[in-house]
Amino acid sequence: MTVKNAFYAQSGGVTSVINASACGVLETARAHSDKIGKVYAGHNGIIGALREELIDTSLESDADIAALKHTPGGAFGSCRYKLKDIKTHKAEYERLIEVFKAHNIGYFFYNGGNDSSDTAYKVSQISEQLGYPITSIGIPKTVDNDLPITDCCPGFGSVAKYISTSIMEASLDIQSMCESSTKIFVMEVMGRHAGWIAAAAGLAQREEGGAPQIILFPETPFDKASFLRRVDEVVKRDGFCAIVVSEGAQYADGRFLSDAGVTDAFGHTQLGGVAPFIANMIKSELGYKYHWAVADYLQRSARHISSATDLDQAYAVGKAAVDLALAGKNAVMPVIVREQDSPYKWSVGEAPLAKIANVEKKMPKEFITEDGFGITEAARRYLQPLIQGESYPPYKNGVPDYVKLKNQLVAKKLAHSFNV
Structure with missing residues (x-):
């Protein structure tokens, strides 16, 4: 044979x-x-x-x-x-x-x-x-962690570790400057329909109510009034507010906050720009000075x-x-x-x-706090083991010191090509 x-x-x-x-x-x-x-x-x-x-x-x-x-x-x-x-x-x-x-x-x-x-x-x-x-x-x-059946998806644990570390460090930065400077920091993370990556940011909280004080999930319909009210409450309480928002955050009718109006090669709506959208909303409605960042490729490439x-x-x-x-x-x-x-x-x-x-696996309801802005203890029990170890x-x-392979192509055996 x-x-x-x-x-x-x-x-x-x-x-x-x-x-x-x-x-x-x-x-x-x-x-x-x-x-x-x-x-x-x-x-x-x-x-x-x-x-x-x-x-x-x-x-x-x-x-x-x-x-x-x-x-x-x-x-x-x-x-x-x-x-x-x-x-x-x-x-x-x-x-x-x-x-x-x-x-x-x-x-x-x-x-x-x-x-x-x-x-x-x-x-x-x-x-x-x-x-x-x-x-x-x-x-x-998949970094999105949205495949069914498997408990988690390889690639997600590392993104979760990167995001929780990054928002922890950025929150310490803004906290040190908030009295006389920036009071709002918004970090945009990946996640089209499932908020697993955004949820991982909650692992950065070192005490109840700590930074990031607000997390916006695709699974929780965005309500402008309640969101702005929470931002204002947090700033008046803590002096600053760190926010993590999933790129797939959406309104109750299913419209993405960051719909760019185009689609990608898989036919999915091209997303991007929800962080500046949120930051400008806060500036316009509440007047707080802000900074924002998009984790983008950094989150999935941070070996x-x-x-x-x-x-x-x-x-x-x-x-x-x-x-x-x-x-x-x-x-x-x-x-x-x-x-x-x-x-x-x-x-x-x-x-x-x-x-x-x-098939997409979304965040279960029991992983999101009742107010829609944070993660529960059940979510922590699920997420915590996935970021363990260095x-x-x-x-x-x-x-x-990363490897670069030869990547030598074999000789073609077919006489004709195929257009892709």
Whole structure:
């Protein structure tokens, strides 16, 4: 029986630990070279498969593959590209099969979030419809922490650690200057429909009612009057107010506060600018001097402050993906299973992609305080273990020493190209 090769690709917004999942896949596949041949990585995600731009990871040294564990970003390039419906865009799937056949690929590992799970699920179906056997395994990754079934998503714990640390430090800064200067600080964080990242900011509170005094979640409809009233109360009580707002904060009718009026490659509303929107509202209505910041890419790329727990889980799901494939599983995803909160214990389980694809897990009501501006003790019990532990990267000349792979493409075997 011919040993099949594997295809691994990264998708969507990357994280500070997605390369740890890649490391888990590659090291585990190398340990089973009698069952999996070469592992090709998609240059820029699934686009690399469609364009037949495959990176030969066998050319990378064991040391460089191991260094992926402490290197942020997407080592092979990621993308925002969602496979269309096979009924109306069969050519895309026929192209995938054509490329897989040409390079003897029998395993497909796709590392991403909601839309990426959909892609992995669709690929698992084409073996039946197009007559080519493909073992397709999804690998969870998303800073938004909004995949169902899995207790948490690799990538989230590190963002949570970064956000809680950043708002704690910024709050100390503004507190020291509020008597004669700025009284309002607004930090915008990621989170389109789910407020997990915003909630993590609550871990910075060192006492009840401490900074950040206000958190705005997508799950809680924004009410201007009650919000401004709370801001004014906090400033008069504490002298300053630190606010964390999710980019997906919205009104009761579902309109985003920061709707930019355009959509991204996945068809999602492009968001951005809710921090200055909130800050200017406060200035206009209450007159308080402000500063605002957008965590943006900094929150998801900050490998220097990644959670050790998150790193361990990211590697574990990469390893488990290969183990599941070799066990004959298909159309599944390895997931994190929480066994207990304190001391925190977790393991890796599995779930069908059909129940994960295109499903978003939002913050449960019991995690948000009754007034809608903070997190409950239940939320703290859930969040706290995910930011535990430090795993600093090696440093050289005062800055992190991150690996850069060769990323050499294999020779194309197909005569024609495919436009993406």
